[in-house]
Amino acid sequence: MAKSAYFHIPFCAQICYYCDFNKVFFHGQPVDEYLQAMESEMKRTIEAFPADRLDTLFVGGGTPTVLEMKQLDFFLQSIYKHFRFSVHEVEFTFEANPNELSKEKLQLLKEAGVNRLSFGVQTFDDSLLKAIGRTHRYEDVIQTIALAKEVGFENISIDLMYGLPQQTLAQFQADLEIAFSLDIQHISAYSLIIEPKTVFYNLMRKGKLLLPSEEEEAQMYEEAMRQMEMHGYHQYEISNYARPGFQSRHNLTYWNNEEYYGIGAGAHSYLNGVRRANVRPIKKYIEKVQETGFPYLEAHHVTMAEQMEEEMFLGLRKTEGVSKRRFLEKFGLSIHDVFGRAVAMEKQKGLLEETQTHIRLTHRGKLLGNEVFQAFIGGI
Structure with missing residues (x-):
């Protein structure tokens, strides 16, 4: 029986040049209708696949924290309405952009039982942030993490990327140094992968994307592994490092090949030996939930x-x-x-x-x- 649930919020204030996740611009979207459809999917899913108490919940995107306060509140209440978990034992993660979290939103999340934040930092270098289409800057990260600690969050993760256009080993080393100075519990460090249907993919096809060599990228990965261990972050997965006791329990669900719920447009689930993928377009997702109760695009019985x-x-x-x-x-x-x-x-x-x-x-x-x-x- 599944002990984990993933919820997909596909809205973003800005589309990053490397991102191929299911996402759309926030403004002009039927956000309220989407959240209502998610609530319906939660209800029907739990009726069809009853859950015991969940151990982990993960809200990803897109950018979940782009939601307005009322929308955020409605969404969190929907989760509580349909899923059972102990606020004292669960790992409840929210992905966030460093420049989209007010103190009010942080307090709302904390009061709703969210106890882990995952910030999409990618790099602390302002010129590189601009080059990859991020809207936040170095100072935003420092201020938001300080604010999150002030509100009471004690389990904070950041994502870093290496192999970015024209990024040097020295720039990545500087990123690591700043990351260690933040006194956080978890760091993910991923190499840039150029995915189809992204801005970077189109630039690469035109020969306009200058990337580090494979050798330089390997040096950055080696440096990440070496520095993380030196600073007390144990590598427990190819791209993930944590202080003792702070491994991502939710992501370990995937790597341990265990079952999980997936709610939202483009979300995937693995229940009763069947992997299901939800439709990706927002309006199509809303329509399918309204018509059939389930937004499945495909289902595969795993042999x-x-x-x-x-x-x-x-x-x-x-x-x-x-x-x-x-x-x-x-x-x-x-x-x-x-x-x-x-x-x-x-x-x-x-x-x-x-x-x-x-x-x-x-x-x-x-x-x-x-x-x-x-x-x-x-x-x-």
Whole structure:
């Protein structure tokens, strides 16, 4: 039974040049109708797939904090109406932009039981922020994180990006230094991936996007891993680092290949062995919920072979790797029964290593993760 729920708010005040998530400009959108449709989807989903008490909730986007106070309040009340969880035990995360959070909004979130904030910082360099289409600046981050602490938030995460256009290793090192000075609990550091249907994709096709070389990007990743460990942030997943006890429990749901609810336009869910994707366009989402109660675009029954593959390529993202015992308990077969050849080949390449309890990426394997994951797809 699913213990986690994801809620998608697809509205943004500004569309970033690299973003391919399901999002639209906030102004001129049927925001209230969308939130009402989300509430209907919550109701119908819980009726169809009854929930026990949830352990994690995650509100992402888009930019959830772009909602106005009344809209935010309605949305939070909708969650409480349909999902059960203990405010003392749950991890309740809200994504936020550093320049869109007033003290009033922070207080509303805190009073509603939100206990974890995830800020899309990306970089502290104002020239790079402008170049990637972000509207906030360095000072906004410093002020908003201070404000969040003042309101009482004790679990704060930021996202950083590397491999940005014309970004140097020195600039990324400066970003890390500032991040460590903020005294926060969690840092995600991702490399820029150029996705279709983004501003950056169009620029790249025209030869107008100057990116660091693969070697420079690898140096930035190596630097992130080295510096994080030095400053007390333990790498627990390829791109995620946390102080002890502050790993993202919600994201571990995905990497542990566990089931979860997904509410909202473009959201994905994994319930009773079926992966479902919701329609992405806002108006289409509202229409489908009104007409049928569910906004599903597609549903896929995950076969046993696919479950085993997912267990491997999701689990290998974690620093600890894939648990041999858990795999055996789940599928009645050992990892070596199913993937012995692939494991042996990747170990021979120096990309995987094996302990008594787990199979995991080596240091070099982390740099070539996608290549390793590919070895476990379609081979059963």
